[in-house]
Amino acid sequence: xxxxxxxxxxxxxxxxxxxxxxxxxxxxxxxxxxxxxxxxxxxxxxxxxxxxxxxxxxxxxxxxxxxxxxxxxxxxxxxxxxxxxxxxxxxxxxxxxxxxxxxxxxxxxxxxxxxxxxxxxxxxxxxxxxxxxxxxxxxxxxxxxxxxxxxxxxxxxxxxxxxxxxxxxxxxxxxxxxxxxxxxxxxxxxxxxxxxxxxxxxxxxxxxxxxxxxxxxxxxxxxxxxxxxxxxxxxxxxxxxxxxxxxxxxxxxx
Amino acid sequence: xxxxxxxxxxxxxxxxxxxxxxxxxxxxxxxxxxxxxxxxxxxxxxxxxxxxxxxxxxxxxxxxxxxxxxxxxxxxxxxxxxxxxxxxxxxxxxxxxxxxxxxxxxxxxxxxxxxxxxxxxxxxxxxxxxxxxxxxxxxxxxxxxxxxxxxxxxxxxxxxxxxxxxxxxxxxxxxxxxxxxxxxxxxxxxxxxxxxxxxxxxxxxxxxxxxxxxxxxxxxxxxxxxxxxxxxxxxxxxxxxxxxxxxxxxxxxxxxxx
Amino acid sequence: xxxxxxxxxxxxxxxxxxxxxxxxxxxxxxxxxxxxxxxxxxxxxxxxxxxxxxxxxxxxxxxxxxxxxxxxxxxxxxxxxxxxxxxxxxxxxxxxxxxxxxxxxxxxxxxxxxxxxxxxxxxxxxxxxxxxxxxxxxxxxxxxxxxxxxxxxxxxxxxxxxxxxxxxxxxxxxxxxxxxxxxxxxxxxxxxxxxxxxxxxxxxxxxxxxxxxxxxxxxxxxxxxxxxxxxxxxxxxxxxxxxxxxxxxxxxxxxxxxxxx
Ligand SMILES: Nc1ncnc2c1ncn2[C@@H]1O[C@H](COP(=O)(O)OP(=O)(O)OP(=O)(O)O)[C@@H](O)[C@H]1O
Ligand SMILES: [Mg+2]
Numbered sequence: 001x002x003x004x005x006x007x008x009x010x011x012x013x014x015x016x017x018x019x020x021x022x023x024x025x026x027x028x029x030x031x032x033x034x035x036x037x038x039x040x041x042x043x044x045x046x047x048x049x050x051x052x053x054x055x056x057x058x059x060x061x062x063x064x065x066x067x068x069x070x071x072x073x074x075x076x077x078x079x080x081x082x083x084x085x086x087x088x089x090x091x092x093x094x095x096x097x098x099x100x101x102x103x104x105x106x107x108x109x110x111x112x113x114x115x116x117x118x119x120x121x122x123x124x125x126x127x128x129x130x131x132x133x134x135x136x137x138x139x140x141x142x143x144x145x146x147x148x149x150x151x152x153x154x155x156x157x158x159x160x161x162x163x164x165x166x167x168x169x170x171x172x173x174x175x176x177x178x179x180x181x182x183x184x185x186x187x188x189x190x191x192x193x194x195x196x197x198x199x200x201x202x203x204x205x206x207x208x209x210x211x212x213x214x215x216x217x218x219x220x221x222x223x224x225x226x227x228x229x230x231x232x233x234x235x236x237x238x239x240x241x242x243x244x245x246x247x248x249x250x251x252x253x254x
Numbered sequence: 255x256x257x258x259x260x261x262x263x264x265x266x267x268x269x270x271x272x273x274x275x276x277x278x279x280x281x282x283x284x285x286x287x288x289x290x291x292x293x294x295x296x297x298x299x300x301x302x303x304x305x306x307x308x309x310x311x312x313x314x315x316x317x318x319x320x321x322x323x324x325x326x327x328x329x330x331x332x333x334x335x336x337x338x339x340x341x342x343x344x345x346x347x348x349x350x351x352x353x354x355x356x357x358x359x360x361x362x363x364x365x366x367x368x369x370x371x372x373x374x375x376x377x378x379x380x381x382x383x384x385x386x387x388x389x390x391x392x393x394x395x396x397x398x399x400x401x402x403x404x405x406x407x408x409x410x411x412x413x414x415x416x417x418x419x420x421x422x423x424x425x426x427x428x429x430x431x432x433x434x435x436x437x438x439x440x441x442x443x444x445x446x447x448x449x450x451x452x453x454x455x456x457x458x459x460x461x462x463x464x465x466x467x468x469x470x471x472x473x474x475x476x477x478x479x480x481x482x483x484x485x486x487x488x489x490x491x492x493x494x495x496x497x498x499x500x501x502x503x504x505x506x507x508x509x510x511x512x
Numbered sequence: 513x514x515x516x517x518x519x520x521x522x523x524x525x526x527x528x529x530x531x532x533x534x535x536x537x538x539x540x541x542x543x544x545x546x547x548x549x550x551x552x553x554x555x556x557x558x559x560x561x562x563x564x565x566x567x568x569x570x571x572x573x574x575x576x577x578x579x580x581x582x583x584x585x586x587x588x589x590x591x592x593x594x595x596x597x598x599x600x601x602x603x604x605x606x607x608x609x610x611x612x613x614x615x616x617x618x619x620x621x622x623x624x625x626x627x628x629x630x631x632x633x634x635x636x637x638x639x640x641x642x643x644x645x646x647x648x649x650x651x652x653x654x655x656x657x658x659x660x661x662x663x664x665x666x667x668x669x670x671x672x673x674x675x676x677x678x679x680x681x682x683x684x685x686x687x688x689x690x691x692x693x694x695x696x697x698x699x700x701x702x703x704x705x706x707x708x709x710x711x712x713x714x715x716x717x718x719x720x721x722x723x724x725x726x727x728x729x730x731x732x733x734x735x736x737x738x739x740x741x742x743x744x745x746x747x748x749x750x751x752x753x754x755x756x757x758x759x760x761x762x763x764x765x766x767x768x769x770x771x772x773x
Contacts, residue, residue, distance in 0.1 A: 011601060012608035019609070036627050097524035101532070104748035106703040108710065108718075109740035112725050112733050116547040151339035154309045159353035159404050160329040173343045192617040199620060200710050200722075207620065211711075214623035222624055226616055233615020250343045250384035 035219060043223040050224055060228065063194055063205040066122060070129025071190040078134050078186070079172075079179060082141025086175075087167055099138065107132045108193075111200060125197040132193045133186035140182025144175030177251050180244045187240055191233045195225075255320060256283040256306060256408065256440065262314035263301055274465040275301045278315070281459065281468060285407075286438040290451035291459045292502060298466030299444045300336060303410045306442065307333045319408070329357065332406030334414045336444075338393045340385040346372065346396050347381040353404030364403075371399045374429060376422070390417040395426065402433070408440045415450065424482065427454060435479055448502070452476075452494045453485060460501050470501060549731045557735035567720055571739075574705055574716035577633055581640025582701045589648035589697075590690055594682055596649070597656020610646065618643035619707035631714045636705070643704035644697040651693025655686030691755045698751050702744055 020040050026032055027039040050056040085095040107128060114124040148171050156170045157163070172179075198207025206225040213221035263276040275298040283289050291299050304310040305317050308327040317324045319331065327333075332353075340349050347365075350372060354364035372381060375395035385393055394417045401409065415423045431454060434441055445451050451458045452474055460469045474494060476485065485491045520527070537551040561567050596603040618639055629635045659682050667677045683690075709718025717740055724732035 008600075008604040009608070011604040012606075015605060015609045016612060032628075093524070097528035098532070100525045101528050101745060104699050104744040105741040106699070106706055106744050108703055108707050109721065109737050111710075112721050113737055116725070116730065116733070117543075149337075149339060151335045151337055152341060154304075154307070154327065154333065155335065155339045155341075155400070156352070156356075157309075157327040158307060158329065158331065158333050158401075158406075160356040170341070173341070176343065188615055191615045195617045195620055196707055196711075199617075200707075210620060210623060214627075217627075219624075219627065226620065226624075229620075230612055230616045234611065237611070237615070248343075250341075250345070250386060252342070252386050 035217065038220045038223070042220050043227070046220045047224050047227055059204055059206055059209055059225075060232075063198065063207070063229075064232070066125050066129060066197075066205070067190050067194045069122075070126045070194065071133055071187060073126070073130040074133035074137055074186055074190070075183060077130070078137030078182065079141050082138045082179075083145050083167060083171060083175075086142050086145030087171060099135065103135045103139070108196065111197065115201065120201055125194065125202070128197050129190050129193050133190045136185040136189065137179070137182040140178045140185070141175060144178025144182075145171050147178070148174040177248055180240070180247065184237065184240055184244075187236055188233060191229060191236065195229050255285055255318075256442075257318045257321075258282070258302075258306070258315070259318070260315035261302075261305060261312045261317055263298070263305065263310070264313045276305075276312070277465040277467050279466070279468055280315075281471070283440060283442065283457075285440055287457060288434055288441045288443065288455045289457045289459060290443045290445055290455040291461065292445065292448065292451055292498065293461030293466065293469075294463045294502070295446075296464050297461045298464065299461065300412050302466070303333065303412050303442065303444060306408075307331055307410050309333075329353070329404050330406055331408040331410055332401035332404060334397050334401050334409065334411045336412040336416065338385075338397045340393055340396055340400070342385055345382050345384055346377060346388070349385070349396055350399045350403050353400060357404055368399075368403055371403055372396075375399045375426070391419060391422055394418060395422075398426070405437075406439070408442065410442050412444045413446065414443070416446070423450075428482065430454070431480065448498045449495050452491060452498065453480065453482065458494075458498060460498065472498065547728075547730050549734050553731050554734035554738055557731040558738060561720070561732065561735055561739065570715050570720065571717050573633075574709065574718075575743075577637045577716075578640055578701045578705045581637045581704075582644055582697060584637075584641045585644040585648055585697060585701075586694060589645045589693075590652050593649040593652025593690075593693075594656040594678060594686060596653045597659070597686070598678070598682060603653065603657075606649075610649065614646060617707075619704050619711060622708045622711045626712060631712055636708050636712070636716075639708045640701050640704045644701045647696040647700060648690070648693040651689045651696070652686060655689025655693075656682050658689070659685045688759045691759060695748065695751050695755060698747055699744060702740075702747065706740060 023037070023040050027034070027037060081091075081095060084091045086092070110131065111124070111128050114127050118124040118127060152174055153166055153170055156166055161169055194205070195207040195210075198205035199211050200207075202208040202211075206229055209225040210222055213219075213225075258279055258281045261276060261279045262274065265273045265275055267273050279302060291302065293299055301310065305312045306319075306324065308324045308331065341352065344352065347368065350368045351361075351364055354368060355361070359367075369378075369381070372378060375398060377392060377395055377399070380388065380392065385396065388396065394414060398411075398414055415426055418426065427450065430441075433439070441454075443451070443454060455474050458472045458474060460472070461467065462469045472494070476488070476491060476494075533551040533555075540548045540550040592606070596606055621642065622635065622639055625635045625638060629638065663681055663685065664677055667681050672680065705716065706718040706721075709716035710722055711718075713719055713722060717736065721733060721736045721740075724730075724736065
């Protein structure tokens, strides 16, 4: 398997390298002033220099803390509401119309309201992240749980599983592939939203770094947080992929 | 004893029509009997099994076990489904362990029994495989082992050997007969194979084309323990098979003539 | 019971709306802080915003940029996604690049793009285009990849050229998936629009929101939230109507809204 993917990987690196090369050529050709477009080398040099500075670690930690807190809330709420709605018609009757209304609402628009009610500290940002990541996870859980094969549930009931435990012992594991797909989307959304919230109002975090650099026209410093969030996204996605592979060993396609 | 009294079942289908799957079924199955159900596809065999399993509530009539009306599934009646229905997130061992663990049998004790069962269905060495890594026939055997593991007194088997090759099928028929002769479980066995039904059963129930009614119940009066090699040469066995096959053919003609 | 549920089902979203507004009303009355107006106060402020020529033009300009960005994205993303779906090499070529771009908030590029292209329409439209393209590419890719090989074979046997097969077989077969991507893209376009306006603070709905907040006009803030929320719901519902009409033959009507920007 790994061997077959190798040429694919090279092919995939090509456009990224080409883009960086093009960037460098534009800088060399002098069509764009360095103040507007710094060279990729200076950006990567600044990025590596930043990696050694504790202040930068602090910014990353602040961003990650909000990201994980919001994402975790979204997972807990999304999975439990999704499961409850899928198995209990009463819950479904209440949740379905609410989701219909709330899912297409642009959650960023709620941010001012969150700021006004929860203050300018962590709570408002974490709530925004949670609100945005919630719906994809909830919907994926709901669909996964409503698709669970009836005979799996029957088999468990016949083996003596009490009704109340069916949801944990059967419905949850059976809908895990779908739930994890929802989590993957939710995680990307979380990383995007936390950055945006920090850009709009914040005193620390990667988003704040970007805004700070933009205010002082430090173009090199503007690229650093962007690269960082992209890398963080890749790393988190890869971690989730590993978790998925581990949890879904028994399921057909991953 | 299982008693099915005037049971009918009507499915609400899409388009606000309804479909009568079972029509006024009445039968009694004594404890320890081996009963097969034969009938054309779609005649309601699975539905009847689900009703006795307590998974489906009949729209008319009542089904009882030991005199009490069936209100839901219970570990006294173990189903083996046509579609295997293995838990994809559990290994073979995990699937078969599920029932005993639900009965709160200590892990170590359960594992000994379970490994013996897995060995019996010929899957020794596959304990740590996931269902997706097994062939159809192997999955079917895991499903049988999973149900046998919690030792139900009634087995409700829906075409359990349908997905097996002829060789494994013969072996598992013998194994099932051995288990049955040893433990005297009540077995309700749905199949399409007439020879299988005659070989295994005390009674064969033949159902009509949909809506499913009982056409005839035939007592199979053959000596036990049954040896396949002897039986195949036995004229009585051959007569049963031919007679039942003719009955099932008739069921088709009946329908066409109407 | 039956007639009751038949009556309630189409009304459920409306009831949900009213329920949410009631909860809001109760919460703001209970908290009773100056910065959290009641639902009624917010609703009363809506006509003022929509009646004001300046804000109305502002909001309409936002919507126009959004439409252009979305249209451009559709034109470029669908063909790219379909090609990726039918060619392993094209997919291998673009996938990692998309993976790298995926977690970058497109609206966060606003300050960088503003440096290059100014704060005008071009920057904002470009950001919307970037934000919307990804899910459309992704869904077109998935849709094209799932097209049955046999259908293409029979097309080839009938003498269809490769490009005709793409247009006549792959495109229609992938249409349900593509439209799912477009629906996601639509909601996303709205989100990117608002966010980039919040960051650029120049004009548009996002700007009105934060200006009102700076000036402590909290009624206006919450009224604007209601307007933006309603835009999301209306656009989504309208597109869902359209989608259902276009792909009546398909039952794959479930979209998981990927609301990121
Ligand atoms: N959930 C359901 N909804 C509506 N109709 C159903 C449902 N399940 C079964 N039926 C109908 O009930 C009838 C009996 O179905 P059942 O599955 O019991 O047949 P069967 O005898 O087991 O067939 P087979 O031998 O093919 O397994 C069929 O006509 C089928 O169409
Ligand atoms: Mg059946």
